[in-house]
Amino acid sequence: xxxxxxxxxxxxxxxxxxxxxxxxxxxxPILNIIATSFSxxxxxxxxxxxxxxxxxxxxxxxxxFKDSLIYKxxxxxxxxxxGSTGIMLLFTSLLAYPLTIPGFAGKxxxxxxxxxxxxxxxxxxxxxxxxxxxxxxxxxxxxILPGAVGAYNVFLFRTFFSNVPAxxxxxxxxxxxxxxxVLFRIVLPLSKALLATFALFGLVGSWNSWFEALIYLKDQDxxxxxxxxxxxxxxxxxxxxxxxxxxGNVAINSSGSTLxxxxxxxxxxxxxxxxxxxxxPFFQKHFTKGVLVGAIKG
Amino acid sequence: MLAATxxxxxxxLWKHRYLYLMVLPGLITVLVFSxxxxxxxxxxxKDYNASKGIMGSPWVGFKYFTTFFHDPMAFxxxxxxxxxxxxxxxxxxxxxxILALLFNELRNKHFKKIVQTxxxxxxxxxxxxxxxxxxxxxxxxxxxxxxxxxxxxxPIMFLLEPGYFRTxxxxxxxxxxxxxxxxxxxxxxxxIDPTYYDVAEVDGASRWKKxxxxxxxxxxxTTIILLIFALGGILGxxxxxxxxxxxxxxxxxxxxxxxxxxxxxxxGARYEYTTAIGLFMSVISFVILYISNWVSRxxxxxxxx
Numbered sequence: 001x002x003x004x005x006x007x008x009x010x011x012x013x014x015x016x017x018x019x020x021x022x023x024x025x026x027x028x029p030i031l032n033i034i035a036t037s038f039s040x041x042x043x044x045x046x047x048x049x050x051x052x053x054x055x056x057x058x059x060x061x062x063x064x065f066k067d068s069l070i071y072k073x074x075x076x077x078x079x080x081x082x083g084s085t086g087i088m089l090l091f092t093s094l095l096a097y098p099l100t101i102p103g104f105a106g107k108x109x110x111x112x113x114x115x116x117x118x119x120x121x122x123x124x125x126x127x128x129x130x131x132x133x134x135x136x137x138x139x140x141x142x143x144i145l146p147g148a149v150g151a152y153n154v155f156l157f158r159t160f161f162s163n164v165p166a167x168x169x170x171x172x173x174x175x176x177x178x179x180x181x182v183l184f185r186i187v188l189p190l191s192k193a194l195l196a197t198f199a200l201f202g203l204v205g206s207w208n209s210w211f212e213a214l215i216y217l218k219d220q221d222x223x224x225x226x227x228x229x230x231x232x233x234x235x236x237x238x239x240x241x242x243x244x245x246x247x248g249n250v251a252i253n254s255s256g257s258t259l260x261x262x263x264x265x266x267x268x269x270x271x272x273x274x275x276x277x278x279x280x281p282f283f284q285k286h287f288t289k290g291v292l293v294g295a296i297k298g
Numbered sequence: 299m300l301a302a303t304x305x306x307x308x309x310x311l312w313k314h315r316y317l318y319l320m321v322l323p324g325l326i327t328v329l330v331f332s333x334x335x336x337x338x339x340x341x342x343x344k345d346y347n348a349s350k351g352i353m354g355s356p357w358v359g360f361k362y363f364t365t366f367f368h369d370p371m372a373f374x375x376x377x378x379x380x381x382x383x384x385x386x387x388x389x390x391x392x393x394x395x396i397l398a399l400l401f402n403e404l405r406n407k408h409f410k411k412i413v414q415t416x417x418x419x420x421x422x423x424x425x426x427x428x429x430x431x432x433x434x435x436x437x438x439x440x441x442x443x444x445x446x447x448x449x450x451x452x453p454i455m456f457l458l459e460p461g462y463f464r465t466x467x468x469x470x471x472x473x474x475x476x477x478x479x480x481x482x483x484x485x486x487x488x489x490i491d492p493t494y495y496d497v498a499e500v501d502g503a504s505r506w507k508k509x510x511x512x513x514x515x516x517x518x519x520t521t522i523i524l525l526i527f528a529l530g531g532i533l534g535x536x537x538x539x540x541x542x543x544x545x546x547x548x549x550x551x552x553x554x555x556x557x558x559x560x561x562x563x564x565x566g567a568r569y570e571y572t573t574a575i576g577l578f579m580s581v582i583s584f585v586i587l588y589i590s591n592w593v594s595r596x597x598x599x600x601x602x603x
Contacts, residue, residue: 005504007504007505008504008505011403011505012403012405015400015403015404016404016409018400019400019404019409019413022397022413022416022417022477023412023413023416025473026416026417026419026420026473026477027416029431029435029441030419032441033431045439047439047444090323091323091324091327092324094320094321094323094324095320095321095323095324095325097317097320098314098317098318098320098321101314101317103310103314104314104317105310105311105314106318106321110321110325113325113328114328117328117332117333119584120336120580121332121335121336121580122332122334122335122336122337122338122339123335123339123573123576123577123580124556124559124560124563124564124572124576125338125559125563125564125569125572125573125576126335126336126337126338126339126341126573126576127331127335127338128563128564129338129341129346129352129569130330130331130334130335130338132348133348133351134330145327145331146327146331147331148324148327148331149324149327149328151328154324178316179314179316179317179320180316180319180320183320204422207424208422208423208424208425209424210424210425210426210538211538215560215564226424226426229424229426229427229430230426230430230542233426233429233430233433234429234430234433234542262434265430265434266434269427269430269431272424272426272427273423273424273427276422276423280419280422283422284415284418
C-alpha cells in the first residue's frame, strides 16, 4: 500500500466538504420549494419551512388546478414539445442522410448553406418581423417550425449515419428499396441511441422555453406552461390574469383558507418542473453521451 | 459527346430524385427561418414601412446608427453589457474547470457519481423557474433575509438594489451551469492514459504536481476553445433572465443590449433602430471572436479556425 500524505488527506477532506456543499446548495432550494408547496399558510408566513412540509395540505394544488389556463398550458407545452421535437428529428434525418450518399450532387452546396447559419443570423427583430409578415404570430407553427433544423444537429446526424455499414444499405437497394425506405427501415432503426438523445434534449429544451411565447403569442389560450408560470411568479400582466383563479394573491381571498400565496407559486413551479424531474433519472444517462458526441465533433 | 455527358448527368439526377425530395423540407426551413431574417437586417439602413415591405422601404443610410450614438441610453447599455459579460466570464468560466478538477480528485466513485448527477440537474430547470426562485428567496421574508435577520441584520431588498444585481445574476448562473459545464472537461480528462499517473507516482510526484503536469495540460486545448467561444459571446448576456429579474430600480446596472433591444424593438416597435443596434453588436462580437482566435493561434497554437 502506498502512503497517503497528510496534505493529501487534508485536501480530500476539503474536497468532500465542497461536494457536500454542492449537494446542499443544489438540493435545498428544490426541496424547500416542494415542502412549501405542501405546507399550510401559518408555517409559511412564520418562515419555518425547511425541507419538510409543515401542516401538510394539498390545497395549493387543488386551487391551482381550478385554473383552466394551467390545463391549457400543459396541453400546449406538450403539443409544442412533441411537435417541435418530431419535426426536428424528421427534417434533420431527411437532410442529413443524403449527405452520406457518395456521388450525391449538392452535398457541398448544402454543407456551405448550413455552415453559414452557424456564424450569421438575422437577430431578434428581423426574425420577429419575418414571423409577423408570414402571419405566423399567434399560431402553433411559430412554436414548432423555426428551430426545426440546426446546422450543428445535421452535421452530427450525418456523422452518425455515415457509420451505418454500407453493406446493409446496398443489400436493401438490391432488394429494390429506394432511399426513403433505406433511411426509415435501415438507417433510423440503427440510430435509436442518437434519436433518443436528441429527442430528450429537444423535449426538455422546448418544455423550458418561454421567450418565443413571450414575443410571438398574444393569445393566452395558446400560452405554454412556462408563460402561465411566469404570470403566476411575476404577476406582471395583472389585467391578463384578473378574474382567473390563482395568480398568487387572488387565491388566498377566493379560497378563504389558510393558504399562503407563496404555496400557490411554489406549487405551480413544481407542476411545471414535474415532467423534467420525472424523466431526469433516465435522461441523465443519455445527456453525458449527447454532450460527448458534440464535444468530439466540436 | 456533350449530349452523352448531359444524358449521364440527367440519369444521375433521376437516380437521386428521392434524395432531392428528402433534403427539401430542411432546406426550405433553413432558407425561410435563417436566411430571410438575414435579408431582413437591411431594414437597419431603411425607413421600414410594413405596407411597402422590406424591399419597397426607402434607404436612409446610417441614420439609425447615428441615432444610437446620440442615444443617452447607449453608453449605459453598452457599459452594462460589457461589465456583465466581463464579470460573468471572470466567475462563470473558471468555475466548471475547477469543479471538474475536484471531481477528478474524488476517490469514492459512488459519491462522485451522486454529486455529479445532482450538480447537473439545475441545468434542466427553466429560466422562468430560476428567476422565480431568486425572486422568492431574495424577498423580504425569503431565505436570504431570514438568515440575515437571524444574525441580527436588517433585511435587504436584493432585487431592488442595483448593487446586488450582478452578484445575483452571476451566482445564479453558476448555480445553474457549473455542474453541466464540467461534462466537457471530464470527457477530456477521461482520455488521459492512467499510466501517466502511475509513472508520476513512481517518480514521487505530489498530487498537486500531477494536476499541474498531467491533468491540466490534457484539458488545456478544450479550455482554450471554450474561452474563445466565451469571449465571442461576451456581449450576448442572457437577457431572458435579465428581463425576468430587472425593474426600473435596477436598470442602471441591469439594462443590457439584449433587454434594451427587446424593450425598444418588440415593445416599442422601433424596428429599424433596434435592428441597427443588433447588427452593430454582432459585428463587434465577430471582431472579438476573430481577435481572440488570432491571439490564441499565436500564443497556444490552438484555434477555432
